[in-house]
Amino acid sequence: MSTVDFVVVGVIALILALAINKIVKDKKKGVKCIGCDACCDKSRKR
Amino acid sequence: MMSLANGKLNTPYTVNRVNTEQEDIREFLFTLGCYPGEKVTIISKLASNYIVSIKDARYSIDEDLAKAIICSNH
Amino acid sequence: MRIALAGNPNSGKTTLFNAITGKVEHVGNWPGVTVEKKEGDVKQNLNPRKENLVVVDLPGAYSMSPYTSEESITKDFVQNENPDVIINIVDATNLSRSLFFTTQLLELGIPVVVALNKSDLTEAKGIAINIPTLSDILKCPVIATVATKSANNGLLELMNAAIIVGKSQKKQTAPFAGGAKKASKEGFEKADKKRYAFVNDVVAEVEKRKISSEKQTLQDKVDRIIAHKWLGIPIFAAIIYLVFSISQAWVGPPLADIFVGWIDLFNETVGSLLGEDVNPVIGALLLDGIIGGVGAVIGFLPLIMVLFFCLALLEDCGYMARVAVVMDRFFKKVGLSGRSIIPMIVGTGCGIPGVMATRTIKNERQRRTMAMLTTFMPCGAKLPIIALFAGVFFGENSWVGTSMYFLGIFVIIIGALIIRQITGDFSRSYFIMELPEYRFPSIKRAAVSMLMRAKAFIIKAGTIILVSNAVVHILQTFDWQFQVVAETAPETSILASIATPLAVLFIPLGFGLWQFAAAAVTGFIAKENVVGTLAVCFGITNFIDVEELALVGSGSEVSAVFGIGAVAALAYLVFNLFTPPCFAAIGAMNSELESRKWLTGAIAFQLGMGYVLAFLVYQIGTLVSTGSLGQGFIGGLIAVAIMVGFVVYLMKKGSKNKQIFAEMQAVKL
Numbered sequence: 001m002s003t004v005d006f007v008v009v010g011v012i013a014l015i016l017a018l019a020i021n022k023i024v025k026d027k028k029k030g031v032k033c034i035g036c037d038a039c040c041d042k043s044r045k046r
Numbered sequence: 047m048m049s050l051a052n053g054k055l056n057t058p059y060t061v062n063r064v065n066t067e068q069e070d071i072r073e074f075l076f077t078l079g080c081y082p083g084e085k086v087t088i089i090s091k092l093a094s095n096y097i098v099s100i101k102d103a104r105y106s107i108d109e110d111l112a113k114a115i116i117c118s119n120h
Numbered sequence: 121m122r123i124a125l126a127g128n129p130n131s132g133k134t135t136l137f138n139a140i141t142g143k144v145e146h147v148g149n150w151p152g153v154t155v156e157k158k159e160g161d162v163k164q165n166l167n168p169r170k171e172n173l174v175v176v177d178l179p180g181a182y183s184m185s186p187y188t189s190e191e192s193i194t195k196d197f198v199q200n201e202n203p204d205v206i207i208n209i210v211d212a213t214n215l216s217r218s219l220f221f222t223t224q225l226l227e228l229g230i231p232v233v234v235a236l237n238k239s240d241l242t243e244a245k246g247i248a249i250n251i252p253t254l255s256d257i258l259k260c261p262v263i264a265t266v267a268t269k270s271a272n273n274g275l276l277e278l279m280n281a282a283i284i285v286g287k288s289q290k291k292q293t294a295p296f297a298g299g300a301k302k303a304s305k306e307g308f309e310k311a312d313k314k315r316y317a318f319v320n321d322v323v324a325e326v327e328k329r330k331i332s333s334e335k336q337t338l339q340d341k342v343d344r345i346i347a348h349k350w351l352g353i354p355i356f357a358a359i360i361y362l363v364f365s366i367s368q369a370w371v372g373p374p375l376a377d378i379f380v381g382w383i384d385l386f387n388e389t390v391g392s393l394l395g396e397d398v399n400p401v402i403g404a405l406l407l408d409g410i411i412g413g414v415g416a417v418i419g420f421l422p423l424i425m426v427l428f429f430c431l432a433l434l435e436d437c438g439y440m441a442r443v444a445v446v447m448d449r450f451f452k453k454v455g456l457s458g459r460s461i462i463p464m465i466v467g468t469g470c471g472i473p474g475v476m477a478t479r480t481i482k483n484e485r486q487r488r489t490m491a492m493l494t495t496f497m498p499c500g501a502k503l504p505i506i507a508l509f510a511g512v513f514f515g516e517n518s519w520v521g522t523s524m525y526f527l528g529i530f531v532i533i534i535g536a537l538i539i540r541q542i543t544g545d546f547s548r549s550y551f552i553m554e555l556p557e558y559r560f561p562s563i564k565r566a567a568v569s570m571l572m573r574a575k576a577f578i579i580k581a582g583t584i585i586l587v588s589n590a591v592v593h594i595l596q597t598f599d600w601q602f603q604v605v606a607e608t609a610p611e612t613s614i615l616a617s618i619a620t621p622l623a624v625l626f627i628p629l630g631f632g633l634w635q636f637a638a639a640a641v642t643g644f645i646a647k648e649n650v651v652g653t654l655a656v657c658f659g660i661t662n663f664i665d666v667e668e669l670a671l672v673g674s675g676s677e678v679s680a681v682f683g684i685g686a687v688a689a690l691a692y693l694v695f696n697l698f699t700p701p702c703f704a705a706i707g708a709m710n711s712e713l714e715s716r717k718w719l720t721g722a723i724a725f726q727l728g729m730g731y732v733l734a735f736l737v738y739q740i741g742t743l744v745s746t747g748s749l750g751q752g753f754i755g756g757l758i759a760v761a762i763m764v765g766f767v768v769y770l771m772k773k774g775s776k777n778k779q780i781f782a783e784m785q786a787v788k789l
Contacts, residue, residue: 015586089340093349
């Protein structure tokens with residue numbers, strides 16, 4: 001693999017990592033659909 | 047005594063009773079202000095529905111419900 | 121301090137909530153838009169002393185005795201969760217009914233502030249309300265508010281009043297003590313009658329009306345045309361056609377062309393940046409898999425935004441409640457009622473709130489039926505699929521979207537008929553629905569709602585869709601030995617070998633190609649994936665500029681790229697719209713149906729419906745256009761016959777239940 005290849009693989013990995021991170025973060029928050037929490041019960045249990 | 051379904055437009059009727067075995071709809075109508083002694087007026091008859099005025103609001107009710115509301119002309 | 125917003129349906133609770141918190145929860149001009157409690161922090165400018173203020177928006181309720189299940193959310197919350205203050209939103213144009221609930225709230229022992237909302241509408245209606253007297257009688261603060269206005273709306277006064285009563289040691293005394301804990305039902309009824317008598321006295325004292333409310337108004341005249349027995353349906357159809365024309369033909373595509381140009385430019389820039397040195401497999405993953413796949417989906421953003429803008433305007437003006445009136449008599453025939461249109465309208469935006477909106481339906485069988493069927497409406501995520509096929513195969517015709525909308529309603533009606541037979545529950549229920557007043561739709565509200573949807577769409581495209589496309593691209597690049605698949609043998613890829621067995625099932629539907637099978641499957645993760653996967657599999661990055669693809673035109677050119685003709689394309693579109701929705705929507709169905717049996721039935725029914733409809737579209741379409749039947753007719757016919765036969769068997773079995781139900785009804789009487 002050339003240097004360019006490494007850079008591109010790095011970029012792809014970064015993009016995927018960001019996307020998956022956001023998905024996991026939202027799922028942990030209990031958001032049912034990523035990017036939209038309009039339907040979720042947003043009352044904080046206390 | 048007559049059912050609201052046979053009522054005329056723009057005539058205030060006084061509700062006598064709600065003739066149904068479904069207790070919850072009677073209670074629901076009560077909370078809207080449709081109960082014995084109160085006034086109800088038919089605004090128009092549309093499609094298969096009646097547009098009625100109860101208190102200060104407009105409701106659409108179907109013919110079944112209009113038939114269940116027994117009322118009298120003053 | 122926790123402040124609950126409670127009041128009658130359509131009194132403007134969510135509008136007020138949005139104004140106080142700066143959030144953008146879904147509002148609409150009909151009763152029952154909010155079916156779930158929502159929480160938010162009070163905006164800085166309404167909370168100058170920076171107190172810890174949390175506001176809870178609740179579904180509308182007419183009283184403390186709930187009629188439908190979303191009303192019980194409200195009752196349970198104010199009764200059991202001890203909010204510190206209740207802001208009771210009262211529609212100023214409808215005191216005589218609203219105060220009934222107010223007096224019940226005042227008995228709870230929780231400090232109450234009354235927000236006399238829609239105060240801007242009273243003058244035009246010749247209503248004068250003596251607010252100080254009302255406040256004296258109710259023994260609680262009463263503040264005039266106009267939640268739709270951005271300034272001079274009374275909200276700061278309202279929040280101040282709420283903070284004061286929340287902190288005050290002095291308890292409010294209820295103006296009317298009905299004794300909520302009367303043992304007997306008769307006692308309860310008597311108490312409630314007295315309560316209404318009290319309310320009537322209060323109204324007589326504080327309210328003066330120049331025009332009596334039962335007089336005919338201009339609005340009633342409009343109703344007579346819009347909800348007319350024969351004109352109602354054509355008007356509804358025309359409005360929906362107009363909405364789809366604007367979004368899918370007139371305004372949407374030109375905007376999308378510009379937008380897609382930018383995406384293409386971006387793609388080219390990245391491509392030239394990579395140059396020739398990069399490994400082709402890695403380069404393709406970035407360019408075709410990630411950027412191309414996401415770009416193909418994102419390209420539809422302008423169309424979706426315009427559609428949502430139009431729908432928001434429709435929801436805002438008060439028309440949708442009239443559609444319920446128009447549709448009531450058709451829904452009655454299959455055991456539903458006009459109420460059922462509400463989940464369908466909400467479901468046109470997104471299936472999940474659509475399924476949740478079934479809570480406003482009282483009857484259990486009707487509610488479950490609608491929770492099963494609502495997702496047949498074309499939701500926002502299905503829109504790119506519709507737009508893609510309308511654009512590529514039917515020259516951007518708006519009838520495609522319109523007909524899918526009405527086909528959705530039609531299929532729901534058929535489905536309801538079948539479900540009624542299977543359950544054997546032929547009970548009828550009454551239809552009653554408050555008709556909200558028409559109002560001029562707010563451009564601002566529609567724009568805000570549109571931007572929220574756009575944001576959600578972009579995030580979805582950048583996360584779920586992006587990851588799915590990358591996975592699809594990798595799966596179709598490699599074979600099981602992790603060797604790069606030769607360009608001449610794409611059918612050896614992992615993806616193709618997984619999807620091919622499935623594709624065989626689709627031969628009778630006209631699209632027995634592994635690419636289409638794979639796209640249908642990824643569609644369950646999110647329906648936008650159908651477009652994304654097709655883009656990746658066929659190596660197309662631009663679905664909007666169809667001229668560039670030389671796809672407009674007749675069958676031969678189209679099949680050169682997709683390998684299917686227009687009839688099969690329509691079948692594929694129908695298949696994707698009428699099979700089960702995305703997993704998230706299935707989850708929502710699960711929680712509303714509250715029954716494994718119903719959920720399994722629902723998914724099986726949807727799979728069958730999608731298959732049968734696609735089969736009919738393809739085979740009949742092929743017969744009409746070419747004079748002979750399509751591929752795999754016999755096999756498909758057998759499959760369809762088995763499915764239909766099973767449903768007929770269940771319906772026969774259900775008619776026995778019908779007698780049992782009838783007997784049960786008889787016992788109840």
